[in-house]
Amino acid sequence: MAAAELQITKQTRIGMELQFHWEEVKAFERQPDGSLFSWCERFYCYQHLIRGIKNKRQTAITLKYDGKEFKWEVGECLLQKLETEGIVKRVFPLHDETKRKKLLYSWALHWWDFTNQPIDEIYSYFGTKIAVYFAFLGMYTRWLLFPAAFGLTLQIINFGYVLEFRSLRLLVLPIFFVSIILWAIMFSQFWKRKNSALLARWQISYSMEADVGYKLLGMDRSSVQSAEKPVRKAHIKIEKEVFQRNEWFGRLLRFRNDALVILSIICLQLPFELAYAHTYEVMESDIIKFGLTAIYLFAIQYLTQVGGKISVKLIKHEDNENKEKRADSLVYKVFGLYFMQSYIGVFYHALLHRSFLTLRQVLILRLLVSEVLQNLWENSLPYLKYSYKKYRIRSKKRQEKKSSSGKIQFSSRVEKEYLKPSYSASIGEEIEDGLFDDLLELALQFGMIMMFASAFPLAFAFAILNNITEIRTDALKLLTMFKRPQPRAAATIGAWLNIFQFLTVMSICTNCALLAWLYDEEGRWKIEPGLAAILVMEHILLMIKFGFSRFVPEEPAWVRANRMKNATQAQDVCSKRILRSISAEKESREEKEHVVEKEFGMKKEE
């Protein structure tokens, strides 16, 4: 019943996607682990059931709890009432201890596996989105092996004896640059293929846009459908106009918001970051430098939070089609903030010093600080919070015990989980979950290593080390430190892939600029064959970036063939039955109206 109201569609055994009905349960395909529904589907069913308890009597009901008394109004949702009264503190999914333990040993503590992860089990425990994130992280780390090895080789050769041969460096660095750009282009395309292969394995047909249709427009479709022809035509026309108006209005609104964010970043954040970088360079005393950095870090933390909150507010006014679209819109805006914050200082140093050595030092510092400190921070902070909360509750309980002895701690596991922090984003808890922070970190790292690749080839080796630990610490974090996250229906990493692609394009441009600097050490800025070659190379790489997706499609042929097969089968099976019912219906109506169809010159005798 609940499933029917929720309109869950499932894959059937003959390969079609149909609406689920309990009576026909045997017709449906099972999950890989044998259960009927995935964790995400079950979660939504539970939620639907709990939230569906309403007072269906004619009068309000009086409820009593702990001495208090309150009225449950007609048609009111029980859970909402209890939440507002403070009796139910929070509804959240609990960890499944046996499965959690199993995952802990087969996944989080399996250090010697490097990038291998039991993705299917992660999927059935945490849902699609988290599993897709870990699949992405694993594939990214595995693919990083190639540039890491290449960069390490270059670095070893460089430290060895060829540092002074400028001509060799001029040959080797462009080769490195071109090969890592090609690597990044191929990575993003092959990730798309892997993603759709994963979804095919989990029997998810990714139709996020399917729920768009009527939301923009509050029209009743049955009325449209059954209306007579002239009325229907007029209806269609009005509908079309409303859609067009809504479409452009929504687009303008989103454009205005984007423009606002971009403008405020350029007008407020850019001068601030540049001012910091400049003062840092100008100051000579180390103590002042240290103080300045402390003030800067404090200020930037605060500013970023304010920016994030403004973005969340802006997005709520936008007319985004569904939750995932809204989350994507937030991702773009917040990434804009972080992009400026992370890279503008590096660009400034590079421009000011025009020296690869200084740039390298800045990069090493940034990479180490961001990766090591950030990892420590993000892993220890929630743990400390949790410990403190637990400590406070325990001391409170102890006090209570002293006053009224003999109370039993019967709900300890649930209580313990309640104390755990929830897996949420540092910005905008209600829209995004904790994956936001993890993916942001990954994207910033990718940008850092790619955009300055030709200045610091060793960065890839740092990144791979960081990511291998990241896989296990993230897993540990999810399994031990947080409440079990609410599953989300999104089946891709969404906007983040676009950001990775944007960073690839940016890195084509920045690396070419770096190479031009390297080539033109005297600062003559003359267009010589060398510089012209760099320009040409840039254009060719940009062409490859935008042309490659035509060469390798996003969906492997077998996934597409599968999809097509399902569609064709569905059509074959549906066709006859439905047609018969429609034409029978029409016929009876037409017979009532005594219309003789002249064009066909025949009449059915029935």
Next chain:
Amino acid sequence: MAAAELQITKQTRIGMELQFHWEEVKAFERQPDGSLFSWCERFYCYQHLIRGIKNKRQTAITLKYDGKEFKWEVGECLLQKLETEGIVKRVFPLHDETKRKKLLYSWALHWWDFTNQPIDEIYSYFGTKIAVYFAFLGMYTRWLLFPAAFGLTLQIINFGYVLEFRSLRLLVLPIFFVSIILWAIMFSQFWKRKNSALLARWQISYSMEADVGYKLLGMDRSSVQSAEKPVRKAHIKIEKEVFQRNEWFGRLLRFRNDALVILSIICLQLPFELAYAHTYEVMESDIIKFGLTAIYLFAIQYLTQVGGKISVKLIKHEDNENKEKRADSLVYKVFGLYFMQSYIGVFYHALLHRSFLTLRQVLILRLLVSEVLQNLWENSLPYLKYSYKKYRIRSKKRQEKKSSSGKIQFSSRVEKEYLKPSYSASIGEEIEDGLFDDLLELALQFGMIMMFASAFPLAFAFAILNNITEIRTDALKLLTMFKRPQPRAAATIGAWLNIFQFLTVMSICTNCALLAWLYDEEGRWKIEPGLAAILVMEHILLMIKFGFSRFVPEEPAWVRANRMKNATQAQDVCSKRILRSISAEKESREEKEHVVEKEFGMKKEE
């Protein structure tokens, strides 16, 4: 019957796409002009019927005609037999005289309408592809008004009095360049929207990929479907591997072909074109120049034909998924040939002289020659051919009449149409139709006016004049000079839109180069703020080009909502009935096997 074998799907009245069955004819939506099938669908039905006449008896039948005798073998197609025997000369669709006359007056001879065309009537007479071409041509011409007016204004001001103010020119030309690039970007995106709106109006759901599924793999799907589970799993795995192998093999083959064509263009055509351009510049005697051009034109015609034939051969070996994909592959290859041939000379002149005036002269010459002469050529040649053929037949008939008088000319209209040339491409008659030549001309014109826009803003005005005449002359050509073309199922202009977009990207680069030359008239090639600004502008424009499609989707919201509505309705209607049948079938099988489903702890009593 024929329709059922052909697997025609049609839009039904409740908005779903279903397979057509004659018994349920009333359930289906009609065409805008009231007929049940579109011209294209009818054509394929006719063809299926004619080609389906086979000898179904046990023995061969002896047929007699004109004194000759031949055997119609068992299972042989009659039409094929007659064609090989030379009795049936050709099967082609005839013009519908009343409709043709009506179109002639409302479309081809309606000169004062400028870009307005009765697209719906063209669609119902010629089918989707030709109607889409004319819709594209009309929209392109209408959109050209803006740059044409802008360019004309610039030219008038320029000729007036500001030719010497270099600084003003440096300001005005970049503005012109940026605005026409933005114009081109918006045009290509809005054309996509217009195209999908047209298809929605004509009730065509463009699922060209739907017929891919099983073609790659000669597997019987029913066997896969009904097999037992372990067997099926293994089957799926093998299927997947075969698909992967085929996918990459096909891709490699296509890549090899593309590489072959590109290499041969670079190694053979480029030196040839450059040699011609160079000799032309070096020669001083006008007579030698004239002779050289004549030889060049002759040679290039021949070479292009050879290149086209080679491309057609290459494509036949490719594993393209369907006819339209194959046609697209051909389009890319042949366009490569023409691209070199049309622009490399202009580039050479521009590079050699580094003067806008010379470049302008070359461009005017090329535009006039290509547009005026080509139009004359393509319109007069088929007419002359047709006249000559008619003349020959007439004189032959006259001779026959003399020998055996009293013969009646009973099939004159059919005979006259048989004499008309067919609407075919100059390259590869069997793959592409005459639209190939028209679209090629349009693309080359677009490239010429866009790539050198900042050197010759007036070109847009030339182009708009040319296109307004092109609309009517093309219409006239189709209606009076050719056999009625066979309708094609393609519902977009296909690869040509990609070529237009490629030319837009190219024009960003070339125009920036031109502006840089203009800026740096002394040839110092120093990176000054001006040149740096041009480079930055180029990058920003490239970003806009690739980002714009995210901002404005290819499908208007109302078309998408319509599509979604249909999909949802189809699911709602299908769901229950099919499920019941599947689970009933499964149940009966399982009951036979005496399996007790323990997980649900219940059993149906039936």
